[in-house]
Amino acid sequence: MKQYVVEKPGIRKSVEEELKRKKVCAPVKQENSANFSAIHSFEEIVWGPPQTVIPPKKYFLPTSENILSFRKRDGGFEVEALNAAEEIVLFGVHPCDLNAIYLTDRIFAEKNQDENYLAKREKAVLIGVDCLTPCSPEAVCLRMDGLNPGDRFDLFLTDIGDVYFVEAASRKGEEFLRGEGRPASEIDHRKLSSVRKQRDELFDQEEKKLLPDYNDLPGLMKRNYVHAVWEEHGEKCYGCGSCNMVCPTCYCFDVEDYMRVDLENGFRKRFWDGCMLEDFAKVASGENFREERFDRLRHRTNRKLNYLFDKWGQSFCTGCGRCIKACLTHIVSPLEIANEIFQRQSV
Ligand code: SF4
Numbered sequence: 319m320k321q322y323v324v325e326k327p328g329i330r331k332s333v334e335e336e337l338k339r340k341k342v343c344a345p346v347k348q349e350n351s352a353n354f355s356a357i358h359s360f361e362e363i364v365w366g367p368p369q370t371v372i373p374p375k376k377y378f379l380p381t382s383e384n385i386l387s388f389r390k391r392d393g394g395f396e397v398e399a400l401n402a403a404e405e406i407v408l409f410g411v412h413p414c415d416l417n418a419i420y421l422t423d424r425i426f427a428e429k430n431q432d433e434n435y436l437a438k439r440e441k442a443v444l445i446g447v448d449c450l451t452p453c454s455p456e457a458v459c460l461r462m463d464g465l466n467p468g469d470r471f472d473l474f475l476t477d478i479g480d481v482y483f484v485e486a487a488s489r490k491g492e493e494f495l496r497g498e499g500r501p502a503s504e505i506d507h508r509k510l511s512s513v514r515k516q517r518d519e520l521f522d523q524e525e526k527k528l529l530p531d532y533n534d535l536p537g538l539m540k541r542n543y544v545h546a547v548w549e550e551h552g553e554k555c556y557g558c559g560s561c562n563m564v565c566p567t568c569y570c571f572d573v574e575d576y577m578r579v580d581l582e583n584g585f586r587k588r589f590w591d592g593c594m595l596e597d598f599a600k601v602a603s604g605e606n607f608r609e610e611r612f613d614r615l616r617h618r619t620n621r622k623l624n625y626l627f628d629k630w631g632q633s634f635c636t637g638c639g640r641c642i643k644a645c646l647t648h649i650v651s652p653l654e655i656a657n658e659i660f661q662r663q664s665v
């Protein structure tokens with residue numbers, strides 16, 4: 319990975335150059351919050367807090383998307399795959415979301431590769447920004463291994479005072495810089511270490527603690543598949559699915575076919591779905607495998623902390639805090655559920 323130091327006006331210049339050529343999306347202010355949106359000027363970018371309500375997964379897995387069209391032909395159907403992938407720069411992505419994109423990349427590239435997702439990822443440039451203060455009181459990214467993005471970006475900026483320390487993990491990242499900056503020196507590395515040390519201390523003070531050992535989260539979940547916590551939290555759940563919709567690592571979708579009124583042409587649409595919704599596990603016979611809300615909450619939590627953790631070696635909660643903020647009854651935090659189970663099994 320190459321490392322540079324770039325003057326702050328240099329980053330502005332790179333964004334402005336990119337705006338002449340491509341769609342650039344970044345967090346922008348939206349009422350009292352922020353959301354990723356196409357920008358037209360550098361000034362629109364929200365750096366740091368607040369966290370966007372919806373994570374950047376919407377650019378790779380849109381909330382709804384036509385994935386194929388079909389029409390009747392010669393007694394059968396002619397089918398055409400649809401994919402509205404476009405070149406895009408995603409600027410200002412926080413580390414928890416970079417980690418989440420890395421995890422969903424692995425899901426969509428596994429076995430039956432999802433062409434629609436992968437084509438959109440291929441055309442995207444990810445420019446991450448280091449969080450030097452927690453972006454919300456709900457964030458638990460330090461605890462859930464979401465604060466350090468490793469090399470899961472094209473370019474990553476850390477504010478080290480008058481300049482940015484810039485890590486480039488790909489050719490796309492290098493191209494975005496357009497030669498701005500100079501190779502980082504020993505002094506710049508020392509400044510970076512000191513900024514990140516201060517960052518970690520601050521996050522450690524401000525974020526809720528994770529009581530069980532991070533690496534034992536799958537074990538804790540397995541040992542407590544039957545536990546009163548699930549019923550107690552589950553009975554307060556509205557089954558609204560907000561926690562799924564705002565989560566950067568929730569990637570489930572449903573598909574439906576639509577026939578046009580001519581009964582000759584139609585299309586297939588996919589759209590976000592979520593395991594906390596009542597119909598998610600309902601099958602054609604009418605059977606529902608997770609009819610009870612506590613069962614759905616247990617399933618969601620196990621997906622994050624157990625099943626996918628076991629399979630991919632990392633928590634599928636990156637600690638962004640969005641579901642914790644979105645849940646009106648404050649019952650869904652994977653970290654708090656793990657803490658509660660851990661405390662109650664220890665007494
Ligand atoms: S489970 Fe909640 S805190 Fe964890 S990544 Fe998803 S939305 Fe963020």
Ligand code: SF4
Nearest residue numbers: 555556558559561645
């Ligand atoms: S846990 Fe909270 S956000 Fe999720 S479905 Fe239940 S009430 Fe809605």
